[in-house]
Amino acid sequence: MSAFTLEATDGGARAGTLRTAHGDAQTPIFMPVGTQGSIKGLTPDELLGSGARIVLANAYHLYLRPGADVIERAGGLHAFMSWPGAILTDSGGFQVFSLATLGSVDDEGYHFASHLDGTRHTFTPESVVQLQERLGSDIAMVLDDVAPAGVDEARAREAADRTLRWAARAKRARTRADQLTFAIVQGSTYESLRGENALALAALDFPGYAIGGLWVGEAKSRSLEMVEIAGAALPAGKPRYVMGVGTPEDLLACIGRGVDMFDCVYPTRCARHALALTATGRLNLRNARFTTDFGPLDPACACPTCTRFSRAYLAHCFRANEALAPRLVSLHNIWMLEQLSAAARAAILEGRFLSWRTGVLESLGAKPTEG
Amino acid sequence: MSAFTLEATDGGARAGTLRTAHGDAQTPIFMPVGTQGSIKGLTPDELLGSGARIVLANAYHLYLRPGADVIERAGGLHAFMSWPGAILTDSGGFQVFSLATLGSVDDEGYHFASHLDGTRHTFTPESVVQLQERLGSDIAMVLDDVAPAGVDEARAREAADRTLRWAARAKRARTRADQLTFAIVQGSTYESLRGENALALAALDFPGYAIGGLWVGEAKSRSLEMVEIAGAALPAGKPRYVMGVGTPEDLLACIGRGVDMFDCVYPTRCARHALALTATGRLNLRNARFTTDFGPLDPACACPTCTRFSRAYLAHCFRANEALAPRLVSLHNIWMLEQLSAAARAAILEGRFLSWRTGVLESLGAKPTEG
Numbered sequence: 001m002s003a004f005t006l007e008a009t010d011g012g013a014r015a016g017t018l019r020t021a022h023g024d025a026q027t028p029i030f031m032p033v034g035t036q037g038s039i040k041g042l043t044p045d046e047l048l049g050s051g052a053r054i055v056l057a058n059a060y061h062l063y064l065r066p067g068a069d070v071i072e073r074a075g076g077l078h079a080f081m082s083w084p085g086a087i088l089t090d091s092g093g094f095q096v097f098s099l100a101t102l103g104s105v106d107d108e109g110y111h112f113a114s115h116l117d118g119t120r121h122t123f124t125p126e127s128v129v130q131l132q133e134r135l136g137s138d139i140a141m142v143l144d145d146v147a148p149a150g151v152d153e154a155r156a157r158e159a160a161d162r163t164l165r166w167a168a169r170a171k172r173a174r175t176r177a178d179q180l181t182f183a184i185v186q187g188s189t190y191e192s193l194r195g196e197n198a199l200a201l202a203a204l205d206f207p208g209y210a211i212g213g214l215w216v217g218e219a220k221s222r223s224l225e226m227v228e229i230a231g232a233a234l235p236a237g238k239p240r241y242v243m244g245v246g247t248p249e250d251l252l253a254c255i256g257r258g259v260d261m262f263d264c265v266y267p268t269r270c271a272r273h274a275l276a277l278t279a280t281g282r283l284n285l286r287n288a289r290f291t292t293d294f295g296p297l298d299p300a301c302a303c304p305t306c307t308r309f310s311r312a313y314l315a316h317c318f319r320a321n322e323a324l325a326p327r328l329v330s331l332h333n334i335w336m337l338e339q340l341s342a343a344a345r346a347a348i349l350e351g352r353f354l355s356w357r358t359g360v361l362e363s364l365g366a367k368p369t370e371g
Numbered sequence: 372m373s374a375f376t377l378e379a380t381d382g383g384a385r386a387g388t389l390r391t392a393h394g395d396a397q398t399p400i401f402m403p404v405g406t407q408g409s410i411k412g413l414t415p416d417e418l419l420g421s422g423a424r425i426v427l428a429n430a431y432h433l434y435l436r437p438g439a440d441v442i443e444r445a446g447g448l449h450a451f452m453s454w455p456g457a458i459l460t461d462s463g464g465f466q467v468f469s470l471a472t473l474g475s476v477d478d479e480g481y482h483f484a485s486h487l488d489g490t491r492h493t494f495t496p497e498s499v500v501q502l503q504e505r506l507g508s509d510i511a512m513v514l515d516d517v518a519p520a521g522v523d524e525a526r527a528r529e530a531a532d533r534t535l536r537w538a539a540r541a542k543r544a545r546t547r548a549d550q551l552t553f554a555i556v557q558g559s560t561y562e563s564l565r566g567e568n569a570l571a572l573a574a575l576d577f578p579g580y581a582i583g584g585l586w587v588g589e590a591k592s593r594s595l596e597m598v599e600i601a602g603a604a605l606p607a608g609k610p611r612y613v614m615g616v617g618t619p620e621d622l623l624a625c626i627g628r629g630v631d632m633f634d635c636v637y638p639t640r641c642a643r644h645a646l647a648l649t650a651t652g653r654l655n656l657r658n659a660r661f662t663t664d665f666g667p668l669d670p671a672c673a674c675p676t677c678t679r680f681s682r683a684y685l686a687h688c689f690r691a692n693e694a695l696a697p698r699l700v701s702l703h704n705i706w707m708l709e710q711l712s713a714a715a716r717a718a719i720l721e722g723r724f725l726s727w728r729t730g731v732l733e734s735l736g737a738k739p740t741e742g
Contacts (some may be wrong), residue, residue: 036687036688036691036693037684037687037688037691038688038691038693038694038695038696039695040693040694040695041412041693041694041695041698042695043675043679043695043699044679061691065687065690065691066662066683066686066687066690070662070663070683070687073663073665074665074681074683074684075665080681080683080684080687081684082679082680082684291437291441292441292444294444294445294446304414308414308415308453309453310445310451312437312441312445312451313408313445313451313452313453315437316407316408316436316437316441316451317407317408317409319436319437320407320408320409320432320436322407322409322411322412323411323412323694323697323698324409324410324411324412324413324414325409326694327412327694327698328414
């Protein structure tokens with residue numbers, strides 16, 4: 001049985017259910033990021049309250065610290081984090097690429113030095129499957145050769161081809177029936193490469209597909225074009241996940257193009273910079289006007305932050321460097337993206353996604369034509 | 372009617388109830404410190420869960436930022452912080468003394484420059500009463516002339532005499548019937564000064580008394596001696612509060628000498644340094660052995676941290692610089708001191724305080740004779 005059921009479409013937008021070993025997730029869904037096994041100051045209970053059902057962790061980070069052995073002895077990542085919902089582990093390809101001192105990448109895999117202590121390691125498609133099986137995540141990403149927007153076509157082709165070969169090897173290396181393995185479509189911003197890579201990966205029949213290497217600085221229109229091209233080549237019955245998205249506007253744009261799953265550090269990173277996401281746009285709580293604004297961050301929000309604390313109090317806590325401020329705004333920002341995803345789903349199920357989105361974007365202050 | 376009822380004594384130890392405009396507090400009680408109107412990353416719900424019924428805030432800090440006007444417009448400090456329990460505001464004498472650039476202290480009051488922006492201000496006994504009435508705290512501390520352990524006797528006498536005169540002025544300046552004003556006994560470490568100051572303040576008939584200027588580096592035996600001398604001179608029917616205590620051992624020593632109330636940044640400061648307070652002593656979670664210790668911080672503790680998370684997970688979060696770690700350990704540490712205070716109360720009510728304390732100190736690894 002497929003892990004994903006597509007329940008409704010509305011134009012390009014989709015509503016579905018993804019079944020994992022730790023519960024079902026109704027899509028579209030936003031997945032908060034806990035790179036190192038902790039979601040920026042928040043507890044599992046708080047995340048569940050927001051509507052989050054899948055959280056991200058990163059295999060590269062957890063491999064280096066605390067190590068797969070510690071997590072295995074803890075009874076797996078769910079027990080270690082005390083998170084009862086589903087976990088998606090990123091393979092770490094992007095982190096090796098962006099954080100580690102990369103020795104080389106060849107057909108075997110990545111040869112790199114840890115960003116923590118300089119020790120040397122190799123990640124292969126097989127070792128990364130084994131690593132994620134030891135971590136015990138519900139969704140494992142294959143190791144990909146990352147070629148983001150900006151590389152030349154030869155390098156993009158090499159990376160896409162290698163990602164495809166690695167995906168096949170990862171599939172053969174799998175041993176756990178309770179873990180879904182997602183492939184990652186590469187191809188940088190080259191239309192034909194994206195399309196070919198997506199088609200070839202689709203033929204390998206993975207339970208889900210990510211679209212990687214985007215939202216790294218290229219024009220938004222290019223990112224969305226690549227999402228459309230990859231989406232057209234991917235099977236309708238499998239979930240689609242765009243990595244590293246993002247803002248409310250980008251979520252809505254991608255949902256309209258058939259994306260089901262998202263992850264991004266955006267809501268928690270914003271919170272650390274005193275930025276609150278609301279239905280009427282982003283608020284900078286360091287702005288002087290908020291010091292005497294006694295209303296909630298978002299009058300329409302039912303989160304524990306908005307029902308208890310004022311903008312003035314949060315503004316004060318940010319100015320006073322109190323740890324409560326990023327905590328409370330992180331929680332609100334994650335609520336905002338989860339509730340936005342849930343509202344998008346409701347609109348899709350009722351066949352009114354486009355008109356709903358137009359209203360939301362107008363409220364956010366964005367140009368509706370951007371969607 | 373007195374705000375305090377002494378319900379039982381057991382040797383020197385006391386159990387009572389303090390009635391405030393925001394609920395009753397059963398003593399002995401530990402009061403978590405939220406200097407700037409926030410208790411180090413914790414929410415009001417979490418604090419209530421720990422058993423905390425009174426929290427501290429600091430009039431000096433709140434006067435400078437966000438200002439009494441903002442808090443008054445928010446509906447008072449309880450509404451601003453969203454804290455339903457009682458609040459004790461320290462007058463700020465100690466903070467002017469230790470943080471601000473002090474211009475001078477004379478009979479009028481303190482003339483100082485803000486530690487935030489260098490602006491010049493004056494605190495008088497009357498202005499500090501008015502400030503705390505605007506903040507709306509349940510317990511207000513009088514302005515004291517701080518002469519901690521270490522000053523010479525002439526300065527200690529000047530400070531004690533001035534603190535007495537200021538206390539009388541503060542009492543006359545009061546206008547709110549729903550705010551309890553506590554005087555502060557000074558006298559540094561001079562026995563006769565402490566005793567005289569306490570007796571003279573007792574004659575002014577305040578609803579409660581603090582013992583100030585101690586636990587600032589002097590020998591522990593001297594601090595405890597001063598607590599005994601002040602206690603002997605203070606009326607039995609009024610609550611006694613030792614400022615800046617502290618550790619489990621110091622709490623137990625003071626409770627045995629008749630102290631009812633405590634405040635200290637110790638539990639939250641420890642947590643920021645990865646130190647957990649347990650029934651069997653203090654754990655440094657940066658110690659390598661905790662990285663594979665999958666038990667709770669304290670097996671006997673029912674707090675949300677101990678019932679959900681392991682030492683290994685907390686140790687990992689500290690090493691990974693995750694904000695969840697100090698949050699969870701702060702919560703545990705405050706629970707520990709609240710539960711210790713509640714257990715002391717139960718032992719006093721049952722007339723077995725000394726034997727109970729001996730057992731607790733042995734478990735903590737402290738020398739029982741220290742008590």
